[in-house]
Amino acid sequence: MPEHPASLNSLKQSLVNPLLEQMTLPEKIGQMCQVNGAGGWVPEDLAEAVRNGQVGSVINEVDAETVASLQKIAVEESRLGIPLLIGRDVIHGFKTIFPIPLGQAASWNPELVEQAAGIAAIEAACAGINWTFSPMIDISRDPRWGRIAESFGEDPHLTSELGTAMVRGYQDNGIGACAKHFAGYGASQSGRDYFTTEIPENELRNVYLEPFRAVAKAGVASFMTGFNDLNGVPASGNEFLLQQVLREEWQYPGMVVSDWESISQLTTHGFTADDREAAFEALNAGVDMEMVSRTYADHLASLLEEGRLSIAKIDAMVANILLTKARLGLFDQTFTASVSEGGKQELALEQARQLAAQSCVLLKNNGQCLPLRPQQLKSLAVIGQLADDGYEQLGTWIFDGDERLSETPLQSIRAHLDGVAEVRYAKALETSRSQDQSGFDDAVSVVEQAQAAVLFLGEESILSGEAHCRADLDLPGCQAALVERLSRIGKPLILVVMAGRPLTLAPVLEQVDAVLYAWHPGSMAGPAISDLLFGLQSPSGKLPVTFPKVVGQIPIFYNHKHGGRPPSPETVVHIDEIPVRAKQTSLGMSAFHLDAGYQPQFPFGFGLSYTRFDYRHLSLSHTEITADQSLTIEVELENSGDVAAEEVSQLYVRDLVGSVTRPVKELKGFQRNRLLPGDVKTLQFTLTPEDLAFYDRKQQRLVEPGRFQIWVGGDSDAELTAEFELK
Known part of the structure; x- marks a missing residue:
């Protein structure tokens, strides 16, 4: 994708401007509209809309034949032959699923993150997709927020490095990237999705905007606005973000798309009275393309006729869309249904295995319990529903992931110990949320007959991601009770946590000998975790986000301010140490919680190894x-x-x-x-x-x-x- 100003100007002069001069107003507005695909076929109304130039992009159509048909209509049957942007959420893989982005961040390995994005782009392109709504580079300091799973964690520098790596991976392999959500969405109050954010401008600029500034400089193809309102102004109508910062200060040349129906939701926010006013505010702020809702299609023409909008404004926004299509090379492509190249799947799975292994973080290893020595084992117990579930290990937001590619930890452990030691398995729980303890006796029996036990606990994939926020971050269901029951047996107990966020592990931490935090590792969770458990690799992941002891510490992050009374071990007093009827005083006090102190369970950047x-x-x-x-x-x-x-x-x-x-x-x-x-x-x-x-x-x-x-x-x-x- 050409990024030099001279190259962009050349594209504008040779392709974009001539097209603009030929376009009617309905065709211009059409370019600003994205519609949802029908799922494997082309309805006549959609075909007619594309033929008439009333659609600029289609989202969620992943059938290669259908996409090829849509592009053929757009290029060969419409008046101007402008190709479509075909969008899809390709978040951490397409068919081959890599660790969730938060897990990828734990690898601290931009090269592997870039390679994973490249593989995802190649697989997605075979379905006709040319635009993905990734990376999500919201700074995420609140693990209650479900979408922390899609993020790279709490740090602007790490997020910037990994975000730009992911952009390169997508765009060097033919798919436009989209930086989201602009901006501040990760600071949603109470960790609740679609909610309000209040961020002082100085904090916004120094922390939350830094990754977006980095990917803008790196040439990301597009930006997406957030669902949140920021300091009273919803992101999809926020002129400060989209005009002052993005266009004027950063001189960003790409396009801006709304999130799903977020323009019509300006009215739900109470920011506008109706869809007509929502269209005006979004366009005036600088949203080039509307995702799915129809406020632009229904109201831009009449707003222009009334003189509330200028044709120059519309032309500039359509030019952003056309330039993005040109930068992606869509005008030069021949659109036919493609088939995935043979021989690539093995390479993709090997990359997934490597990234999954580097994403796992060893949090505890008392007495060098890990790695396990197969030659010293006669029997190993494997416990937990997440040990053998090829779907749940994939994690959130994997619409196109192929569960058949998954190799589970139980499968890999059995393969590794085949002919060496017996592997005994007990599911113990039906789901991670189960309160039914009827399977505990079976788990106890299995552990009693083994020399050591590996527990696979955590969250099902549906418990994190968009609209899946949690107020309680302990292990859900009766998992803590299972740990307590098994700890009484006295066998070495290794806890492998598969989850979409940091969990509060204090209730179980002292009852286990080792903790390996695996996030949701993707297709190759089994081989990656097995490699680590048996010492074929040493854990090298590091935490991309601070782990709290209790939910009441949130938000807790390493790069906080010093404050006027910073805490220290000498100033901390525990609630149980305060004398009864003690006199009230603030002398010697500092910034800490009486019941949790000021330190996290595990700090940002932390991760153990099998060496020192x-x-x-x-x-x-x-x-x-x-x-x-x-x-x-x-x-x-x-x-x-x-x-x-x-x-x-x-x-x-x-x-x-x-x-x-x-x-x-x-x-x-x-x-x-x-x-x-x-x-x-x-x-x-x-x-x-x-x-x-x-x-x-x-x-x-x-x-x-x-x-x-x-x-x-x-x-x-x-x-x-x-x-x-x-x-």
């Missing part, structure tokens, strides 16, 4: 730099254990004094390295002044002189530190 990595000898190329200098940071990393493994090393920075208060730490770099036992490697990070930039109290992006502290380590609690000054 040591960081030492942190050095800086300069202790003072100027605004035109970069800083080189070096640190020594040693694998001081006896297992070859990969480590994700992380660089954090704190601006100690700013014209607006700055976070206690911010991720500014990371890298993944594989070291053999005893290996020592000198890592190098580069920090530029632009990496230190932020928006000040006047909402101007700048780099302020001052002192900065840096840390390098294996998670956000890294202690190895140094300071420098920017003059």
Whole structure:
């Protein structure tokens, strides 16, 4: 896709502008309308609308023959021959399903994320799809929100890196990407979908908009507005977001599409009186294309006739759509039904296995319970409904996923131990939500006869994703009771959690010997998890989001502000330590909860390995730099254990004094390295002044002189530190 301004201008002059000059008003409005597909056939009314130029895009049509027929009508039978955008939610795979995006983020591996998106694009293109509504790059600090599963977590830098990688994967393989949801949707109050967000502009710019700014710079084909209202103005009618920020400040040349019926929902918000006013507000704000609802089709012509809208405004928005189609090469394609290339499935599944393995995070491993040694096992118990369910392991938002490609953990464990040890299985629960404990006795019997047990617990896929938010983040149903019952047996107990969000694990954490957090790993969950359980690979995933101890700590995230009374171990008092009838006082108090302290269960960036990595000898190329200098940071990393493994090393920075208060730490770099036992490697990070930039109290992006502290380590609690000054 050409991104240079000269290339874009050439496309406008040679293709877009000549088309605009020929288009009637109904044809222009038609380009601004996206309709829902009929699901495998072309109804005559849809064929006629496409033939008359009244449709610019079709969503949710994945039958290759049907798509080819629609494109043939658009290109060969309509007056101007403008091809259609064929949209689909290809979120973490098409036929081959990769880990949910939050799981992919735990890999901290942009290269694998890009490759996964590329495979998804190739598979989807075989169905005629040329546009996906991904990546979702909402900063997500609230695990109650169901759509955290679709996100890359809580950090702007990690989300920016993985979001741009996913964009490259899609667009280098023929499918336009769509950055969503613009903007602030991840801060929905109470973690409830479709709800209100209140974000101060400075926080909006410094945190929530940063990934969108990154993908805009990387040439993402389109943006999607959110369902939320932001500070009183719904995203689909938000002129500040779509005009001031996106068009004027970022000079974004692509197109903007609404979310599903979100323009007509402006009236539901109470922002407009009816669909007519909703169409006016959305178009005036800068939404180029309306998804599914018909406010544009029904009202733009009369609004133009009344003089409330200008034809120049409509022309500019239609030009954005036509330019996007041109950038995707749609005008140069021959539209015929295609068939998936043979020999690609094995490669896709291997990529899915690798990404799934790197996405799993080892949270606990008492006494080196893991890895399991097959030669020392006579019998292994496998417990839980999620151990052998090829559908549930795929996770949320997998409309086109092929469950037949799934290999479950139970299948892989049995294959790995075939002829070596006996595998005993008990389902124990019908579903993750079940309150029926009648299967517990069978599970107890199986564990009693085994040397160790692996429990596959967590959430069914339907419990996360859009419109699936939770107020209670404990293991649902009676899973905690199952853990408690099995823990009494005294056998080594390994908990594998498959879920679409961080769960509060405190109720079960002390009752198990090891915890491997696998998210929803996708098609190859079984081989990936088996590889880790038996030590064929060492876990290398790191948390992309902070895990709370209890729901009452939410929102809890690593890059919070310092505050005037920051907590410390010395200032924390537990509720049970307060004397009865104690006198009220605020002396010595700090920002903590009496019943939960201030620290999370697991910090951002955390993840254990089967080896030990040591960081030492942190050095800086300069202790003072100027605004035109970069800083080189070096640190020594040693694998001081006896297992070859990969480590994700992380660089954090704190601006100690700013014209607006700055976070206690911010991720500014990371890298993944594989070291053999005893290996020592000198890592190098580069920090530029632009990496230190932020928006000040006047909402101007700048780099302020001052002192900065840096840390390098294996998670956000890294202690190895140094300071420098920017003059």
